[in-house]
Amino acid sequence: MEDQTQAREILKSLTEEVSEVATYLRELGVETLEGTLPSAIEASARTSEKAKVARPPAVAPALRRNANAERPQPSPPEAPLPPPKPSTSTPRVAGEPPAFRQQTAMPKKPVRKPSPDPPAPRETLFGDITPADDLSLGHPGETFEDIRRDVGECVRCPLHQGRTHIVHTEGSPTARLLFVGEAPGADEDATGRPFVGRAGQLLNKIIEAIGLKRDDVLIGNVNRCRPPANRTPTTEEARTCKPFLLREINVARPDVIVVLGNTAMKNLLDTKEGITRLRGEFQDYKGIKVMPTFHPAYLLRDPSKKREVWADMKKVRDYLNSTKK
Numbered sequence: 001m002e003d004q005t006q007a008r009e010i011l012k013s014l015t016e017e018v019s020e021v022a023t024y025l026r027e028l029g030v031e032t033l034e035g036t037l038p039s040a041i042e043a044s045a046r047t048s049e050k051a052k053v054a055r056p057p058a059v060a061p062a063l064r065r066n067a068n069a070e071r072p073q074p075s076p077p078e079a080p081l082p083p084p085k086p087s088t089s090t091p092r093v094a095g096e097p098p099a100f101r102q103q104t105a106m107p108k109k110p111v112r113k114p115s116p117d118p119p120a121p122r123e124t125l126f127g128d129i130t131p132a133d134d135l136s137l138g139h140p141g142e143t144f145e146d147i148r149r150d151v152g153e154c155v156r157c158p159l160h161q162g163r164t165h166i167v168h169t170e171g172s173p174t175a176r177l178l179f180v181g182e183a184p185g186a187d188e189d190a191t192g193r194p195f196v197g198r199a200g201q202l203l204n205k206i207i208e209a210i211g212l213k214r215d216d217v218l219i220g221n222v223n224r225c226r227p228p229a230n231r232t233p234t235t236e237e238a239r240t241c242k243p244f245l246l247r248e249i250n251v252a253r254p255d256v257i258v259v260l261g262n263t264a265m266k267n268l269l270d271t272k273e274g275i276t277r278l279r280g281e282f283q284d285y286k287g288i289k290v291m292p293t294f295h296p297a298y299l300l301r302d303p304s305k306k307r308e309v310w311a312d313m314k315k316v317r318d319y320l321n322s323t324k325k
């Protein structure tokens with residue numbers, strides 16, 4: 001008997017709450033729920049009266065789902081709405097959400113968290129990729145500044161945890177030559193600039209060897225945050241960051257991309273071949289010539305490989321000279 005009274009009270013309070021929410025939704029322009037919720041509650045109340053033990057009705061969550069389906073959601077809250085509190089009956093100001101909604105913090109900007117389940121690949125400006133989120137996707141007419149802004153204070157992958165600076169692509173978007181490395185090292189992380197450590201000094205010499213200056217070219221990396229202990233970025237980390245580089249390539253459309261080392265090559269060309277097999281021969285990335293060559297850090301460990309890199313860079317220089325406008 002006591003149970004029944006309690007159940008009736010809870011249902012009465014929920015009915016009030018749901019009708020408050022329905023009013024709120026109507027104010028937001030969601031009309032399709034009209035009529036169905038109160039009757040659903042009534043039906044639920046009738047059924048529950050027969051039941052010995054009161055159960056919280058499934059109507060409130062259903063309402064939230066329907067509301068989400070109907071309402072445009074520019075910035076949905078990350079956390080699910082808390083369940084309505086049956087005791088809430090604070091009078092509501094018109095145009096404001098009911099009390100239990102007011103307790104739900106609605107962040108002004110979505111807080112980015114690494115996504116455990118990457119979304120399905122989508123057709124983008126540069127073909128099928130798996131973007132981490134909408135901000136990873138390019139749009140026609142965008143600039144390097146737009147891309148940098150979309151990277152933001154990125155926390156899309158775990159590498160953000162150990163970084164000091166995000167290392168963006170450096171150089172002019174009108175450059176004809178782009179060098180792509182793997183990820184920043186300690187010096188790059190400390191300064192926020194790509195290839196400024198020992199490998200970077202050697203890269204500067206390579207650039208000068210083909211008659212160019214560092215300022216004439218673009219230099220970037222597949223990943224913009226330093227991996228712990230300079231380990232190779234995981235496939236997932238590379239896949240999360242790579243869209244921003246691909247967008248820059250789409251904006252700059254350089255004549256040649258030099259990919260430095262295995263990781264950069266595999267990520268750009270989506271190949272399982274190793275650098276030793278592909279280096280020295282032009283490959284293709286969406287109509288752009290790609291020259292795979294050894295990473296300068298590898299040359300520091302094995303200077304005898306400079307000979308091959310020099311041969312590869314001469315091909316790059318000759319191609320650039322032959323296509324000069």
Ligand code: URA
Nearest residue numbers: 181182183184194195
């Ligand atoms: N190695 C890389 O691959 N990138 C850098 O920016 C520095 C070292």
